[in-house]
Amino acid sequence: MIDPKTLSGFRDYLPATMIPRERIVGCVRDVCRSYGFTPIDTPAVESLDVLLGKGGDESDKLVYRVRSAKAEKEEAGLRFDLTVPFARFAAQYVPQLGTPFKRYATGPVWRGERPGKGRFREFWQCDFDTIGTTSNAADIETALVINDLFAAIGIDRFEVRVNNRLLLNGLLDLYGLSDRAVPLLRSLDKLPKIGRDKVAEEMLKEAAVTADQAARVLDLAETTGSNEEVLARVESFFAGAPNDKAAEGLRRLRELLSVANAAGVPDGRFRIDLSICRGLDYYTGTIYETFLTDLPGIGSVCSGGRYDNLASLYTKQVLPGVGASLGLDRLIAALEEMKHPLLGGATTPADVLVVQFDAARLGDYQRVARLLRAAGVAVEVYPDAKKVGQQLQYAEKRGFRVALIAGSAEFEQGVWKVKDLARREEVAVPEAEVVARIKASR
Amino acid sequence: MIDPKTLSGFRDYLPATMIPRERIVGCVRDVCRSYGFTPIDTPAVESLDVLLGKGGDESDKLVYRVRSAKAEKEEAGLRFDLTVPFARFAAQYVPQLGTPFKRYATGPVWRGERPGKGRFREFWQCDFDTIGTTSNAADIETALVINDLFAAIGIDRFEVRVNNRLLLNGLLDLYGLSDRAVPLLRSLDKLPKIGRDKVAEEMLKEAAVTADQAARVLDLAETTGSNEEVLARVESFFAGAPNDKAAEGLRRLRELLSVANAAGVPDGRFRIDLSICRGLDYYTGTIYETFLTDLPGIGSVCSGGRYDNLASLYTKQVLPGVGASLGLDRLIAALEEMKHPLLGGATTPADVLVVQFDAARLGDYQRVARLLRAAGVAVEVYPDAKKVGQQLQYAEKRGFRVALIAGSAEFEQGVWKVKDLARREEVAVPEAEVVARIKASR
Structure with missing residues (x-):
């Protein structure tokens, strides 16, 4: 008799969890389609060359290797996110499909990490992106999709926090610190976890800035108040020292708020939060994070941003874009913890x-x-x-x-x-x- | 620059194919749910022990091996169908979930076979099964689900061919050939491909039957006519030699036709075809195959049957059941060949x-x-x-x-x-x- 069990870090979805999971993925599809995003799918197995493109020890360690009984010419692995396969896909087909190209994709990804509470080696991602345009209309639409998605799922107590990297970049220009952007962002990203003092300390050490410069960056990030107050405060930072990046960042955030308002999105749904920045240097413009009002501690359940170039490893064609990703397993864990009626415990889809x-x-x-x-x-x-x-x-x-x-x-x-x-x-x-x-x- | 391409035998779904694929999988979900089948999901990666349970060189060769950068204790592989993971799942959870248990599952499976036209190493299956009951009501419902599924997809020219292994088993009893059932079935399964003479020849060689016995088996399998004529002809085989198996097979087929009729399924949708038998000895009762009227040559696009015991490798609990599997990629290839309007070429889901x-x-x-x-x-x-x-x-x-x-x-x-x-x-x-x-x- 063979012991019937899953491997460590892998799990089954039983009916009581699978019924809501299918419902949420259905909402992702419906909402993305309602905005004209088209579905695509890429294989779970890609060549190691494609997967490890950037090199880097970390992805090398987390990628599962795949081989068939026959020796194949090319080494293969399981995708660890949906972004790398999309970059490969875009390089391969955008010449034929044309731009703007809007796609969504849902499916499992695999990471050979140590499993833990709520952390699995196989988990689902739901991504949507608009590529081939730098227009702020696409950034605004990304925020609208996130809003409609949570409403469709049946969650009304949530907030989409929005920022724009250009504001910080403008500030760094002002202080002549543009070359220090990456380590500064990485430190800033830890603000909710380790607090202002430790972030400042790290900035001094990792980005070689002065205590005063670190304080200014943190002052910007920690600006609070209504959306208009925060934007006015940013403007005051640049009073007397006009900066194109900061001006464009402000314009984009203001247009996002005004279009959302014109389109009928409830007040307070989008909040300017200058502290959110996503650690990755991949993002270059608008940044999104989504928090559940009743469980902010679980972190962002839908995040993303604008990037300058999706697929530089695979093509010379420059593909700017904007997109976001729903963390399906984190959201389900949150709904379970909140005892949300979506996870009502019925194990049949029939009435x-x-x-x-x-x-x-x-x-x-x-x-x-x-x-x-x-x-x-x-x-x-x-x-x-x-x-x-x-x-x-x-x-x-x-x-x-x-x-x-x-x-x-x-x-x-x-x-x-x-x-x-x-x-x-x-x-x-x-x-x-x-x-x-x-x-x-x- | 890294060459942006998929591995040999793997493919991307572009919008023009992915939009109909998503629609078809949506129909599978909707129709299965409308009958009370519940969704479940199991990991793509299982332990090799679970996957190779039965041993056998063939599955050993086709299973992709998976390993992480760390040496794991257990060897792992990618699932090659949805049945083996479901058997493992059923052994693990049926004590807690109870029976009858009706599930559907959709997703990719992987086989390290030589790729060819329309044959991929990663392809999708859509399975549904009812386990924990021997009742013919479940067999009948399986046929109804297949009928409703194709209607929902928007295909109206199709036929579900139905047989019952008990008829052939009864005949073999009559001739004292019960121990030869497996090689006879394997030969019979080749009837549409190699024709009567070659099948008879193979039966003599592989099952050690006489030419007369092979002819009788083939006569039964090749019986044609209306459903009532075919059933009457089967009865005539057993005139004067009553056989319990054959009688139960006949009762089950007759009840299927009469319930389908009462429920309002169009006439001619279900056809008794004694030649279909599925090569696997796993099946023990009702057998289903589904053919597109305009493209019968592509073979069955939805097949299945009743089995006596799903999970004997993983549990002592006997789990009889019945189910079927939609070959998604074969169906899409067929629709493409038929220039079906579902594959209309729109690359946006928006109007x-x-x-x-x-x-x-x-x-x-x-x-x-x-x-x-x-x-x-x-x-x-x-x-x-x-x-x-x-x-x-x-x-x-x-x-x-x-x-x-x-x-x-x-x-x-x-x-x-x-x-x-x-x-x-x-x-x-x-x-x-x-x-x-x-x-x-x-």
Whole structure:
């Protein structure tokens, strides 16, 4: 007998988690499509050359190697994110597909890291990007998609924090520190975790700035207040020393707020937060992070930003773009912790169980089930003619809402017993009214 | 510069193929859910012990090995189908989840085989199964799901061929050949490919039967006629020699036809075909294969059957069941060959392109887009204020149906120009009527 178990760091999705996961991925698809993002898919297995493009010990260590029984010419590995495969894809097909090109992709990625609480070696990402344009319209749309996505999932208490790297870059210009941007960003990224003093200390050490310069950068990042107050404060930093980068950053943030307002996004949904910067030097413009109001500590559940060039490793064509990624497993963990109704515990996607009271009547049971299915109601017919009590127990355990029961007495009268399983109420309903009755009771 | 390409045998899904693939997988989900099948997911990576359970050189050769940079204790590989992981899953969780258990699963599987036309090393499967019951109600439902699935996809010219292994087993009992079932089935499975004579020859050689016995088996398999004629002919085989297996096989096929009829499945959708048997000895009862009327030569696009025990390698609990698997890539290849409208070539999932005529009006463009999105119409706003002609060219190339255009003249009058891109007709429509006009023109 072989021990039935998953490998360390890998996990199964049981119905109670898979039903909401499928619903969330469905929302990603629906919302992305509603903005004209098109789906693409790339293989899980890519050549190691493509995956390790940038080199670097870290990705080399985390990439799973793949080989077939035959010796292949090329070494292969499992993708560790959806960005590298998209960069390869864009280099290969954008000449034929044209720009602007807007795509979304959802699927698993693999990282050979030490597993931990909520950290798996195989986990899902949901990415969407617009490439081939530097227009702020695409940056604004990215924020709108994030807003619509969480609304579609059924979460209304969330905030999208927005920043623009150009503001910080402008400030660094002012102080002649532009060459120190990368280490400064890396330190700044740790602000929520290690606090102002430790970040300042690190900036002195890693970016060789003065204590005063570190303080100015931190003052900018820690500016608080209403969106207008924060933007006014940034302007005051540059009073008397006009800077093109900072001006463009301000223009883009202001346009984002005004278009969101014109389009009808609720006030307060987008908040300018100059402290968010994403550690990666890959990002060059707008930055997004998304926090759940009731569980900010879990960190950003949807993040991204604008970049100058997606695929420089694979093509000479410059492909600027903007995009974001939903951390599906982190979001599900958050919803579990918040006891959100989405993770309500039902282990069936169906509403109605048709009890198999009389095996000879299977045709009738499937007939009424098909009527309901045609009306958009999901229905399971119990496969065995077991005792009714046993079938109703099964229905309650799985989380069905309604049971339909009919034996010879009901068939003679042309009715079905419609049993509300939560209220434990039962009424006899003429067959012609069953669909309407069940749809109305939802 | 790294060459941007996929590994041999692997492929990307570009928008024109990915849009229909997503639609088909969506149909699998919707139809399975409408019958109460619940989604589950298992990791792509499993321990080699689990994957190679049965041993056998063939699976050993086709399984991709996976390893991380750290030496792990356990050897790992990529799943080569969705059945082995489901068997492992069932052994692990059915004690807690209970039976009957109905699940569907969709996702990629990997096989290290020589790639060829339409044969890839990574390809998608869509499986659904009902386990923990021997009831014919589950067998019948499997056929109903296959029927509803193809109807949902938008294919109406197809046929589900149904057989039951018990008929052949009954015949072999009659001739005292029960121990020869496996080699006989393997030969019979080749009937459509190599023809009657070669199959008979192989049966003599591989199953050590007489020419007369081979002829009787082939006579049964090649019985043609209406469903009732075929069933009557089977009965005649057993006239005077009653056989329990054959009687149960006949009862199950007859009940399937009568329930399908009662439930309202179109006549002729299910056809008894005694020649289909699936080569695997895993199947023990009802057998399903699905053929496209306009392209039968591509083979079965959805196949499955009843089995006595799913997970004997991983648990002592006996788990009988029935299920089927949609060959997604084969179906897409068939639809491409048939020039089915599903593969219509549009590379955008959106209907409407809002032209960005005046960059200062982005708020208005996103406002009208949100009105349409709220009404279920997918809308892309062009990201740059390029020349209108260029934007319309883009819209036609991607396959948008309608363009919405407005500049200062239109904003003054409160109208939008609605341009039908196929008919090249343009009308000015008051903003309040835009949604209704575009929804009506679909």
